[in-house]
Amino acid sequence: MATLSLGAAAPALAAEPAFPLGGPSAQVLQPYPDSGASKERSLRYDLAYVGPGNSFPGEFTVTVDLTKVAGVASVRLDPAKPRPNCTTSATAIVCKQQGLSVGTGGNGNSFDLLVSAAKDSKNGASGEIAVTGKVTGASVTPVTTKLTVGGPDLHLGELKLRADVTAGEQQDLPLAFANRGTLPAKSVALELDASAGLEPAETYDNCRRQDHGGMGATTVCLVEGEFLPGESYQLAPDSPLHLKTTERGYQDRLRYGVVPDPAPSKDAPEDKPATGKKLKLVKASAAVPVTDSNLDPRNARRAENTDLNPGDNERSFEFTARGARADFEAVTASPSGKVGDTVVAELGFRNKGPAVISHLRSGQSVARTDIVMPAGVQVTDVPRNCRAVSIDGSERAEQLGAPRYFCDGGLFADVPGTYADRFAMKIEKAVANAKGSVTVGEPVAGGTKPLAFDPVAGNAQAAFVVEVKGGTSPSPSTSASASPSPSASASASATPTASSSTTAAGATGGNLASTGSSVGPLALGALAAVAVGGALYVGVRRRSGGHA
Structure with missing residues (x-):
């Protein structure tokens, strides 16, 4: 029998690369209707290239295991975004891809699924789809998505604010929402996305702030609890929120929203009490009126994986600061x-x-x-x-x-x-x-x-x-x-x-x-999702040529 000596002179074996699969951790589905077809939701999965170099050869096989969602959800490839070399059966979807590279256009490193509640599925039923991959000479990090029939449908109430403001003044932010869904939310993230001239006047231990330089900041407050279907909720009297206009104000926007059951972040900072106070929610004394959001549904997507109707979770309001001054020097x-x-x-x-x-x-x-x-x-x-x-x-x-x-x-x-x-x-x-x-x-x-x-x-x-x-x-x-x-x-x-x-x-x-900031501007309303303290969505757009 031949043996291999592992003496000091033997060359070290290079660690094989690992390519991560990215996709949502959860998705809620509209219950199967009494009549008509079940509403489909879209899921996208990406196979990310991680160096060295710009490409990796070999045949990649990606498998979507459907065995644990049988009777819970129907899953199919999105025909509007076709991929070659895919096969579908009752238990799995298998796609093959030759090589992986940086910046592949179209759907080269991605594939899209359409999911919906299965016929005869029950409200609250859940299952998981596991997406795995393999390729010779490397590993692929899998991803799992939990599918749930039914879920919260949080509707955010409209704030009646003053549009004409002056530096130093504050106004009340009586945030409130209703759950019009079929299941309770176990936690909610209240979000305030304020441009440079606006900021919350209060600070709470369960709130996190992410600064965007000259483009303002996002504040997200994570509130635990059980927020039941058919009920409305508002800020507790002992934990109010006020919005302050600062001297940096000119033409500003507040975008506010609520997200049910936000995914926890691995990079969330440790919870260290600073004020001894927490933002709290209580049942509202009156039902929150249901009105349409003033945002384009295509841009209101922060709750798309955990809310049955994410289009009514966000709103925005625009302000003009009277007497605003800025010294422009040649x-x-x-x-x-x-x-x-x-x-x-x-x-x-x-x-x-x-x-x-x-x-x-x-x-x-x-x-x-x-x-x-x-x-x-x-x-x-x-x-x-x-x-x-x-x-x-x-x-x-x-x-x-x-x-x-x-x-x-x-x-x-x-x-x-x-x-x-x-x-x-x-x-x-x-x-x-x-x-x-x-x-x-x-x-x-x-x-x-x-x-x-x-x-x-x-x-x-x-x-x-x-x-x-x-x-x-x-x-x-x-x-x-x-x-x-x-x-x-x-x-x-x-x-x-x-x-x-x-x-x-x-x-x-x-x-x-x-x-004066290392963080470039972002366009409000075009935010990427990053979780902090439960859910902090941060968008940073780098400045090129001095234009935001």
């Missing part, structure tokens, strides 16, 4: 070089606050940067959010070599945040006293006008000068901002930029953004 630069050199300059504006300016509601730019080039330079590369104009502000077809540029400031300006556009320009000749300018303001025909919310008009314009070595060039005026400060520079190393080029000929233009 940002200039002082590049230098010899005649014939190509240099770059980052030109734009910074928001010195206090208000975070957001035009996500209107879709209009928060500001325009009007850049006049000094004589003697020729622009060779233009940022993608800037357009060339003639010196009088009229339209111009040719984008390179223009005397003036208008740059779109985007829909969002954080505090502190610098939004600068990188221009590349060739020094063609030295011109005595050549001086351009950078002006930030509200877009109008032919240029800009002062921003209505900006209380400091004197710093909205700055001189822009290119120093010609061996030539004659003036210095910027003392009132001009010579370059972005190190703490908020658009090229600060802590913030990713839209362009990696920083020098000379062929430099790539781009809009750069730097903020």
Whole structure:
């Protein structure tokens, strides 16, 4: 019999890769109706690629075991999202896939199922589908989904709030909901998704806050209990909630919701009492009226796995802060070089606050940067959010070599945040006293006008000068901002930029953004789900080019 020596000289065996299967841990199903077809719900499973490299060869086999849901649920592949190489039987669905890679388009690494309550199934009946996988040379981490016939149907009551607010004021948030479902909820997560100018006034030990930088924060409160069908619930008198408007307010939104039986998070922080108080719920003195949510059902999906009708679990309300102020300061630069050199300059504006300016509601730019080039330079590369104009502000077809540029400031300006556009320009000749300018303001025909919310008009314009070595060039005026400060520079190393080029000929233009937070903005209403303290849903959208 041959033996293998495992001495010190033997090479270590590399651990085989493990590819995780992702999918929901639970799904509630509408009970089978007395007439008509049972309502189907969609389940998606993803086979995730985990390096090294970009791909793994071999044939993957994914199996959906249906034996434990017999008589409870009907399960089939979604015909609207077909996959090749799949077979279906009464006990299993088996799909084969050749290889696994990063960024596979379409349904390459995913498959979709449609599930519904089985005929003659009983309210409260449950079973599990187990999804497993195998491939030679690697392991596949399985996932299990519990299917339950019936479930909670939490309907969130509409809040009657004041839309016109001022910094420092508070208003009551009397959250209430009704369970219109067929089963009780064992716990609920109350969610407040507030933009930058709004925040809850109270803190409770069973609430968790996730900050989103300039885009605000999400607060989720997990309340244990039994919330029965046919009953309505409201905040207990000794644990109220109030919404406060801060000096960062401008145009804000509160999105509020309730999620039954949220999935626990493995990464949830340890529960450490801080205030000694907990947010509590009690039976409501009156039934919560049933009215339609003001959100698009396609965007109201936080409770889609644990609520029979997730479209009525969320609502939103928009606010406008009276007297909001934000100081927009022009940002200039002082590049230098010899005649014939190509240099770059980052030109734009910074928001010195206090208000975070957001035009996500209107879709209009928060500001325009009007850049006049000094004589003697020729622009060779233009940022993608800037357009060339003639010196009088009229339209111009040719984008390179223009005397003036208008740059779109985007829909969002954080505090502190610098939004600068990188221009590349060739020094063609030295011109005595050549001086351009950078002006930030509200877009109008032919240029800009002062921003209505900006209380400091004197710093909205700055001189822009290119120093010609061996030539004659003036210095910027003392009132001009010579370059972005190190703490908020658009090229600060802590913030990713839209362009990696920083020098000379062929430099790539781009809009750069730097903020005082390491968390980029997100668009409210487009949140990804992450559980914290039971369920904290956090969406973070990275900023590219200073646009949220």
